[in-house]
Each structure stands twice: as C-alpha cells, then as structure tokens.
Amino acid sequence: MYVKKSEKMNYLILVNKENPLKDKLKIDLINVGKKNISEDVYMERTAGLSLIKMLDDVNKLFDNEKVIVNSGYRSLKKQKEILEYYLEKEGNIAYKRVAMPGTSEHHTGLGIDVSIFINGKYEEDPTGNEESLKWLFENSYKYGFILRYPKNKEDIHGYRYEPWHFRYVGSSKLAKEIKDSGLTLDEYILKKVKTLK
Numbered sequence: 604m605y606v607k608k609s610e611k612m613n614y615l616i617l618v619n620k621e622n623p624l625k626d627k628l629k630i631d632l633i634n635v636g637k638k639n640i641s642e643d644v645y646m647e648r649t650a651g652l653s654l655i656k657m658l659d660d661v662n663k664l665f666d667n668e669k670v671i672v673n674s675g676y677r678s679l680k681k682q683k684e685i686l687e688y689y690l691e692k693e694g695n696i697a698y699k700r701v702a703m704p705g706t707s708e709h710h711t712g713l714g715i716d717v718s719i720f721i722n723g724k725y726e727e728d729p730t731g732n733e734e735s736l737k738w739l740f741e742n743s744y745k746y747g748f749i750l751r752y753p754k755n756k757e758d759i760h761g762y763r764y765e766p767w768h769f770r771y772v773g774s775s776k777l778a779k780e781i782k783d784s785g786l787t788l789d790e791y792i793l794k795k796v797k798t799l800k
C-alpha cells in the first residue's frame with residue numbers, strides 16, 4: 604500500500620472529466636473500515652477521521668440502518684480494473700458509470716462511497732430514500748462533507764445521481780457554503796476562480 608506523509612493537501616482539488624489528476628499526489632492515507640468485512644478502505648487522514656466521526660454519529664440514530672464504507676481511495680491501477688470490470692459486464696455504457704482512469708475523484712482520497720445495511724440486508728447502491736442518507740444530506744456539512752453528484756445536475760458533474768458518494772472539502776464552514784449555494788463542486792470552484800481573477 605502506497606502511503607506517504609502529505610504535504611499541504613489541497614482539500615478543494617477539482618478532479619473531473621475535464622480536469623484529470625496530473626500530478627502524483629502524496630496522500631497520507633488511513634484505514635476507515637472494510638468493505639464486506641474483507642477489503643480495506645482508505646481515505647486521506649483528515650477526511651478519514653471526519654468520516655469515522657460522521658458514521659459513528661449517523662449510526663446511533665437509526666435502529667434498522669447502518670451506514671458502512673464501500674469505496675474510498677483508488678489508485679490508478681484500481682481505477683483501470685474497475686473500468687475493465689464494468690466494460691466487460693455492461694459494454695460501453697460503463698463509460699457513463701465509471702470514471703476514465705486518472706479522472707476519478709476517488710484518486711484524491713477525499714471521496715467516499717457508502718453502502719447501507721437495512722434490516723440486515725446489504726444495499727450496495729442506496730437510492731437516497733433511506734433515513735440515514737437523508738440525514739447525511741442535511742448534516743454531512745458539519746463534518747466537512749458534501750454530496751458530490753446531486754440529482755438534476757447530471758449534465759454538469761457528468762455522472763448519474765450518486766446518493767452514496769460524499770466528498771470532503773476541508774472544513775464544515777466551506778461545506779456549508781457549498782451546500783447553501785446549491786452549486787456542484789465543479790461550479791463552485793469555477794466561480795471561485797473567476798472571482799479571484
């Protein structure tokens with residue numbers, strides 16, 4: 604596992620289809636749990652510690668639901684494997700569902716996909732109608748997270764609605780500002796850049 608001490612991490616880094624990750628990021632990764640009790644899941648240290656707190660809190664609230672980690676940091680190699688897996692399984696539609704290697708936000712260690720156990724049943728891709736997820740939509744900003752791929756913004760962020768993917772942005776203040784703006788992270792950052800010019 605590639606783990607290095609982070610230099611100053613840019614928590615507002617934008618990685619999307621138009622902005623692939625050019626530099627080799629040095630990310631200080633920590634283990635945030637296991638997928639299906641077997642596969643370790645990693646995140647950038649600060650993001651990961653916030654995530655652990657957030658999941659601890661939400662999992663105290665709903666007796667029949669438990670939010671668990673599904674996928675965090677993905678190396679370039681892992682991104683290639685995932686794309687190949689879905690291309691094999693679904694054909695070209697996979698390009699809509701899976702990021703091209705190098706353009707995945709998971710590469711930053713700041714994105715996390717969650718899954719849910721509902722009444723003991725495992726839901727890998729939750730719908731967003733779950734009580735625990737609804738709580739996270741409203742409260743994740745307190746932990747520095749935003750919902751990264753919201754509904755009705757598919758043409759802007761370029762993915763399907765992903766009620767399971769949260770992104771750490773560095774502080775609760777910033778996360779609240781982004782949430783309240785109603786903008787996707789892509790729009791928010793572009794606006795910021797324009798304002799600074």
Ligand SMILES: [Zn+2]
Pocket residue numbers: 709714715716768
């Ligand atoms: Zn994701």
